[in-house]
Every structure is written in C-alpha cells, then in structure tokens.
Amino acid sequence: MPDAGLIAIGAALAVGLAGIATAIAQKDIGSSAVGAIAENEKLFGKGLTMMVIPETIVIFGLVIAFMLVGKI
Amino acid sequence: MLRPQKMSRVLIAGVKTQLDRTIETLYNLNIVHIEDYRQDQEGFKLGKPLDRGSRISEELVTVRSLMKNLDIDKEVVKPEKPKKYGKRRISLEISRDILPLQKNVLAIVERMSALERRKTDRENVKQLLKQLAAFPVRLELYTGFKNLDTYVGTIKIDPRAGLNKITQEYELFLKPIERGEMLIALFAPKRHSKNIFEFLNSKGFSPIDVPIMKGTVNDQLNIVVNEIMDIENQLVTLRKHLNDYNEKYENSILAGEEYLANEVEKTDAPLRFASSKNAFTIEGWIPTSKLSMVKLHLSTAISQGLYIEVLEEKEFTQEEEKEPPIQLENPKGAKPYEYLIELFSLPSYKEFDPTMVLYIIFPLFFAFMIGDAGYGIALMILAVIMAKKFPSDEAKSIARIVFIGGIFSIVFGLFIFADAFGIPFHAHESGEVNWSDSLGISIPIYAAIHKLDPAGVVEMLVISIFAAFVHLGLGFIIGISNEIKHNKKHAVAYMGWFIVLLAFFMLLMNMGKNTGAGAWIGENILFNIHLSAQANFLGLPMDFPNASLGLLIVGIILLIVCEGPIAVMEVMGLVGNMISYTRLAAIGVAKGAVAVAFNILLLPMLLGGNVGLIIVGIILLFLCHMLVIILGALSAGIQAVRLNYVEFFLKFYKGGGERFKPFGAIKRYTI
Numbered sequence: 100m101p102d103a104g105l106i107a108i109g110a111a112l113a114v115g116l117a118g119i120a121t122a123i124a125q126k127d128i129g130s131s132a133v134g135a136i137a138e139n140e141k142l143f144g145k146g147l148t149m150m151v152i153p154e155t156i157v158i159f160g161l162v163i164a165f166m167l168v169g170k171i
Numbered sequence: 172m173l174r175p176q177k178m179s180r181v182l183i184a185g186v187k188t189q190l191d192r193t194i195e196t197l198y199n200l201n202i203v204h205i206e207d208y209r210q211d212q213e214g215f216k217l218g219k220p221l222d223r224g225s226r227i228s229e230e231l232v233t234v235r236s237l238m239k240n241l242d243i244d245k246e247v248v249k250p251e252k253p254k255k256y257g258k259r260r261i262s263l264e265i266s267r268d269i270l271p272l273q274k275n276v277l278a279i280v281e282r283m284s285a286l287e288r289r290k291t292d293r294e295n296v297k298q299l300l301k302q303l304a305a306f307p308v309r310l311e312l313y314t315g316f317k318n319l320d321t322y323v324g325t326i327k328i329d330p331r332a333g334l335n336k337i338t339q340e341y342e343l344f345l346k347p348i349e350r351g352e353m354l355i356a357l358f359a360p361k362r363h364s365k366n367i368f369e370f371l372n373s374k375g376f377s378p379i380d381v382p383i384m385k386g387t388v389n390d391q392l393n394i395v396v397n398e399i400m401d402i403e404n405q406l407v408t409l410r411k412h413l414n415d416y417n418e419k420y421e422n423s424i425l426a427g428e429e430y431l432a433n434e435v436e437k438t439d440a441p442l443r444f445a446s447s448k449n450a451f452t453i454e455g456w457i458p459t460s461k462l463s464m465v466k467l468h469l470s471t472a473i474s475q476g477l478y479i480e481v482l483e484e485k486e487f488t489q490e491e492e493k494e495p496p497i498q499l500e501n502p503k504g505a506k507p508y509e510y511l512i513e514l515f516s517l518p519s520y521k522e523f524d525p526t527m528v529l530y531i532i533f534p535l536f537f538a539f540m541i542g543d544a545g546y547g548i549a550l551m552i553l554a555v556i557m558a559k560k561f562p563s564d565e566a567k568s569i570a571r572i573v574f575i576g577g578i579f580s581i582v583f584g585l586f587i588f589a590d591a592f593g594i595p596f597h598a599h600e601s602g603e604v605n606w607s608d609s610l611g612i613s614i615p616i617y618a619a620i621h622k623l624d625p626a627g628v629v630e631m632l633v634i635s636i637f638a639a640f641v642h643l644g645l646g647f648i649i650g651i652s653n654e655i656k657h658n659k660k661h662a663v664a665y666m667g668w669f670i671v672l673l674a675f676f677m678l679l680m681n682m683g684k685n686t687g688a689g690a691w692i693g694e695n696i697l698f699n700i701h702l703s704a705q706a707n708f709l710g711l712p713m714d715f716p717n718a719s720l721g722l723l724i725v726g727i728i729l730l731i732v733c734e735g736p737i738a739v740m741e742v743m744g745l746v747g748n749m750i751s752y753t754r755l756a757a758i759g760v761a762k763g764a765v766a767v768a769f770n771i772l773l774l775p776m777l778l779g780g781n782v783g784l785i786i787v788g789i790i791l792l793f794l795c796h797m798l799v800i801i802l803g804a805l806s807a808g809i810q811a812v813r814l815n816y817v818e819f820f821l822k823f824y825k826g827g828g829e830r831f832k833p834f835g836a837i838k839r840y841t842i
Contacts (some may be wrong), residue, residue, distance in 0.1 A: 107668065110770060117783065121231050129584065144514030144515065145331075145515070147809060147812075148515070148812070148813060148816045149809065151809055151813045152813070152817060154754070154810075154813075155750075155751045157756075158750070158751065158753055158754045158757050159747075159750060161753075161757045162632065162750060162753045163634065165366070165625075165628055165629070169628075
C-alpha cells in the first residue's frame with residue numbers, strides 16, 4: 100500500500116504528541132501533588148489518582164495509533 | 172455487605188459516682204463511638220477529667236521523653252510479635268523500673284551533650300593549632316609582652332610593603348593559605364599599634380584567638396587530638412549504655428506508654444461528656460447488632476444509677492443532620508479492598524458501599540493487564556514477601572490485593588493469553604521461542620488472544636469497551652438505587668445515562684463486530700440486533716446505527732428533562748470515559764511487548780552454549796523480568812484503581828463518611 104509510510108507516521112504522531120500533552124499535564128499535577136503529600140502524607144492516595152488522570156490523553160492517542168496501524 | 176453497618180444512636184445517663192466504672196466498661200467494650208458534647212443543653216457543662224488524670228499525664232510525659240532519649244519509636248512496627256503485658260504487671264514495672272530509669276537516662280544524655288560541646292570546642296582548637304603549626308613560635312610567646320603587640324590572623328595581601336612604611340621594627344611570620352589569603356603572625360612594638368592596626372584593618376585582616384597554652388604547637392596538638400579521641404571513646408561507651416537500656420526495656424517502655432496513653436484517654440473522657448453537678452450523659456453511636464450486648468455489659472457492671480436509651484435506629488434512607496459514623500461491613504476476603512475505598516473516601520451512611528464491586532472488578536482488570544501466568548506466580552511470591560517484611564495493616568492490605576491479582580493473572584495467562592514470562596506456550600509465528608518446543612512437551616492450552624498480533628490487539632480493545640460498559644453500567648445502576656428513595660428525578664436521570672451508555676456501546680460494538688469478542692457480544696448480549704435488520708421500526712431498519720441513534724435520542728431527552736440542557740454537554744464525556752477503559756488493552760499490550768523485547772534480546776545468550784554468557788544471560792533476564800513485573804504491577808494496579816476512582820466512582824459515589832472510631836484501646840503491647 101503506497102500510503103503505508105504516511106499511516107505509520109500518523110500513528111507515531113498520535114502517540115508521540117498525545118504523550119507530550121500528558122507529560123505537560125502531569126508535570127504540573129505531579130509537582131503540586133508532591134507538595135501536598137509533603138504537607139500531609141495521607142494525601143498520597145488522592146495525589147496518585149490525580150496524577151494519573153491525564154494518562155487518558157495518551158491512551159486516546161494509543162487507540163488511534165492501533166486503529167491506524169491496523170489499516171496498513 | 173453492600174451497605175455500611177447499621178448504627179443506633181444511644182444516650183447513656185448516670186449519676187457521677189458511676190462515671191469511673193461506666194468509662195471503664197465502655198472502654199473495655201471498645202464498641203461505642205462517642206459524640207463530643209457541644210455545650211448545647213441547658214444545665215449541662217463539659218465534664219472535668221478524673222482526679223487521677225494529672226498524675227498519669229505526668230507519668231506519660233516522662234515515659235514519652237524517655238522514649239525520645241532512648242530513640243524508641245512506637246510507629247515502627249517490628250515483624251516479630253511483641254511481648255504483651257497485663258495491667259497489674261505493667262503498672263508495677265512503670266513505677267519500679269521505667270520511671271526510675273528516666274533519671275539514669277537523663278544523666279547519660281546530659282553527660283553526652285556536655286561531652287559533645289567539649290568535643291566541638293576541642294575540634295576548633297585543633298583547627299587553630301593546625302594553622303599555627305606553620306610558624307616556629309612557642310605558644311606562650313604569643314601573649315604576655317609588655318612592649319610588644321601580637322597580631323595573629325588572616326589577611327588578603329602580603330602586608331610587608333605597607334608595614335615597612337610604618338616601621339622597620341617588626342617580626343613577621345607569613346604562610347599562604349587558600350583563596351589568595353595568607354596567615355600571619357606579626358610582632359611589633361606597642362607604640363605603633365594604632366597605625367599598624369588601621370593598616371591591617373584596611374587590608375582585610377581578620378584576627379584569630381590564639382589559645383592560651385604553653386609549649387610547642389605540635390605538643391599541644393597531640394594533647395588536643397588525644398583528648399578528642401578520649402571524648403569519642405566516652406561517647407561510644409555512653410551510647411552503648413543507652414543501647415543496652417533500649418534493648419532491655421524497649422518492650423516494657425512501649426507497653427508502659429500504651430498503658431498510660433490509654434489511661435489518659437479514660438481520665439480525659441469526661442471532657443467529651445455532658446455533665447451537671449451530680450449526673451452525666453454520654454451520646455454516641457453503637458452498631459445496631461451490638462446494642463443488646465452493650466446494654467447487658469453495662470447493666471451487669473453497674474447495677475444502679477445508670478440509664479441507657481436508644482434514641483433512634485438509623486435507616487439508610489433517612490436524611491438527618493447528624494450522620495452516623497461509618498463502619499464498613501464486608502466478608503473477610505473483601506476486607507483488603509476497604510483500604511482502597513478509604514484511600515478515596517468512606518461512603519456516606521445512605522450510600523452503597525462499593526467494596527464488593529472492587530473485590531470482583533479489581534482483580535479482573537489487574538489480571539487482564541498483567542495477563543501472564545509466570546508473572547502471576549512471581550506477583551504472588553512478591554506479595555507474600557511484602558506481607559512478611561512490612562507488617563503494617565496497610566501494607567498487608569496491599570499485599571493481599573496483589574496476591575489475589577496474581578492468582579487471577581495466572582488464570583488469564585493460562586487460559587486466555589497462554590503465555591508465561593512473555594514466552595507463549597505455542598509458537599504463533601514460525602521460529603518463535605515457545606514453551607512447548609523448549610520443554611519438549613505439547614502444552615494442551617492454546618491462546619484465545621495473541622497479545623502482540625494486530626488482530627489480538629483489536630480483540631483486547633473490544634473486550635476493554637465491554638468492560639467499560641459493564642463497569643459504568645453497574646455505576647449507573649447503583650446510582651439509580653441510591654437515588655430512588657430520595658429523589659425520583661435523579662434516579663430517572665441515571666436511567667437516561669444508562670441508555671446513552673448502551674447506545675454508545677452498541678455503536679462501538681458495531682465497529683468491532685468482525686472480531687471474535689465483538690461477534691460474541693453482539694450475539695449474546697445485544698440480541699443480534701445487527702442481524703435483525705429486516706425488523707422495522709417506524710419504517711427504519713433496526714440495525715446498529717439506527718438502534719443506537721434511537722437510544723441516544725431517548726437518553727438525551729431523559730437527561731434534558733431531569734438534569735437540564737447542560738447535561739447534554741457531558742454526553743461526550745461519557746464516550747471519553749468508555750474510551751478510557753482501552754487502557755486495559757493498551758497496558759496489557761505494552762507490558763507484553765516489553766517482556767517480549769527483553770526475551771528477544773536476551774534469550775539468544777542462553778542458547779549460545781558459552782557458560783559465561785549463559786550465566787550473564789540468566790542474571791540479566793531475571794533483572795529485566797523483575798523490572799517488568801514491578802513496573803507492570805505498579806501501573807496495572809494504579810490504572811485499575813484509577814478506573815474505579817475516576818470513571819466508576821464519579822458516576823454515583825459521594826463519599827464523605829466519618830469513620831467509626833469506637834471509644835477503646837488499641838492494644839499492641841498490653842492485654
């Protein structure tokens with residue numbers, strides 16, 4: 100298929116860009132969460148949960164990538 | 172199960188003479204959650220602590236300072252079981268051993284801090300002498316001259332040129348030290364002192380106090396060094412004394428602290444009661460099932476002058492201003508998952524307790540993501556080690572959760588993915604390393620899903636969406652049953668959400684109908700709707716897109732009616748929630764891929780026949796797989812928790828319950 104290369108690049112972009120977006124979101128949440136945990140260790144559970152919320156973004160990217168790769 | 176324990180509100184009233192015994196009885200029962208009195212009744216004030224309280228508090232302060240001096244931490248839980256003390260025994264040991272011990276320990280601690288001070292002082296002198304060692308001047312010659320001034324210190328530049336301008340009569344010793352500075356010892360006549368002092372100051376001179384000593388610098392240095400060594404030896408001996416005390420008395424001191432802390436809680440308890448001149452009342456919550464037991468105990472212990480009244484038995488549906496405290500009630504196996512609920516927030520009294528849902532769903536999610544028989548076994552072993560090493564309750568809960576997750580992982584790894592340690596039971600592609608060929612026996616289990624095959628990935632995605640439907644649907648159903656007795660409108664709105672969920676589920680399943688899992692779900696759960704296209708509804712064929720569109724419209728109308736038009740905005744959020752469950756597939760595939768990558772890199776080392784390489788290969792393989800197991804368990808655990816906290820709980824769960832804290836002792840060291 101002539102478009103296979105473009106599809107593969109598209110899949111890579113989907114995961115890569117979504118990953119960067121997640122990282123940007125997690126950077127802020129992570130530093131705040133560590134600050135909160137330093138003040139009150141009981142917040143560890145909540146901090147951890149908040150921390151993983153943006154991971155949905157990269158999973159969306161991954162799903163799109165799976166679907167694209169399936170088309171090659 | 173499914174609900175927090177049912178609570179009853181009780182009022183205990185009695186005459187003051189019975190106060191002590193009432194407290195003792197309630198404390199031993201350890202079942203009554205006392206509500207603090209808020210001074211809102213006329214004629215009743217806060218009670219006063221019992222008389223023996225002040226003496227016990229003092230003893231407690233002493234014991235706690237003893238613990239600090241001996242470096243005993245009650246938060247540190249030791250793996251071995253501590254020795255338990257009876258009440259009489261421990262109060263005897265407190266007065267006979269522990270309290271007198273404080274005097275000895277304090278003496279040692281004071282002696283140690285005096286020695287430490289002396290040591291710091293001597294270290295400073297040592298530094299000074301080391302610097303002065305550069306000059307051939309005896310120590311007594313630095314001071315005590317009638318006509319000579321001595322200047323010892325550091326300076327930024329060589330002062331000779333400047334000094335020569337003031338006078339030629341001086342003697343200077345000079346030694347460069349770090350950063351361009353130099354150490355000087357200058358002897359000059361007193362009559363020039365003003366000029367010399369001004370000159371030196373202008374060149375950044377900073378004086379050093381020469382210790383008042385006699386003899387050569389090196390002799391004195393030796394003496395000081397010896398003294399420091401002597402102090403260190405003394406400190407070691409004293410520290411050993413403290414260690415001996417620590418070892419000998421740690422258990423009994425901890426027991427003493429616990430006993431005294433419990434006693435203080437008892438003597439301070441009246442501060443939480445309402446009390447008048449001759450009477451007192453206690454308000455609190457008791458689990459309804461324990462009510463008669465508490466009544467019996469109180470009436471046998473105190474025959475006269477005490478009255479117990481049950482104010483109300485709380486139904487789960489009542490809305491009152493005073494919420495009962497929450498005590499979760501689940502079968503023993505589900506107990507560890509209560510920890511996960513508590514980490515989020517305890518349910519409120521009128522809500523469902525979702526522990527049982529977590530108990531069933533969490534291991535399934537976890538195992539689907541791990542999906543490897545070998546890792547399952549490894550996780551079970553790790554969980555056992557963890558429970559042994561960290562005996563705290565939380566660590567034990569986590570270890571149990573991981574253990575159960577490991578069992579499920581083995582099941583998934585055996586019967587669905589048919590692999591162990593990233594190596595499949597049978598070769599999927601020719602030439603692939605597999606267990607059957609390696610062991611020389613054909614394992615009679617074949618994979619239902621190949622994790623790293625594109626078709627397998629799509630199967631896993633479809634299963635993830637199915638999990639989303641079941642999990643979110645369960646959330647909406649719990650939401651309906653939570654609300655149905657409070658607010659019919661909210662209950663109908665949950666129904667609307669459920670219908671919207673079903674519509675999107677059908678749409679997504681239509682996309683995945685060519686996969687094995689998708690076809691099975693279409694036939695068995697969605698009643699073959701895609702096949703009944705010939706059935707008409709208002710002239711439209713009942714195929715997937717039309718049916719789901721219809722459901723979507725019905726659901727959205729329900730939402731608009733019950734929750735207002737703004738609810739429509741959140742419909743897409745629900746799709747996001749559903750897609751979010753594809754993390755189950757994504758993490759499963761990603762973890763499998765990492766394991767396979769390590770195998771591809773390292774397994775050839777084992778097959779080469781070189782003994783050295785085989786040993787290195789085995790070590791590397793072990794380390795790499797440990798990495799995959801630990802990181803995999805961490806991410807699978809966190810993501811499974813997250814799906815429950817974020818996607819599931821936010822659908823129905825309000826939380827905010829106050830924990831049931833019975834008035835009574837935590838007894839680790841005492842009976």
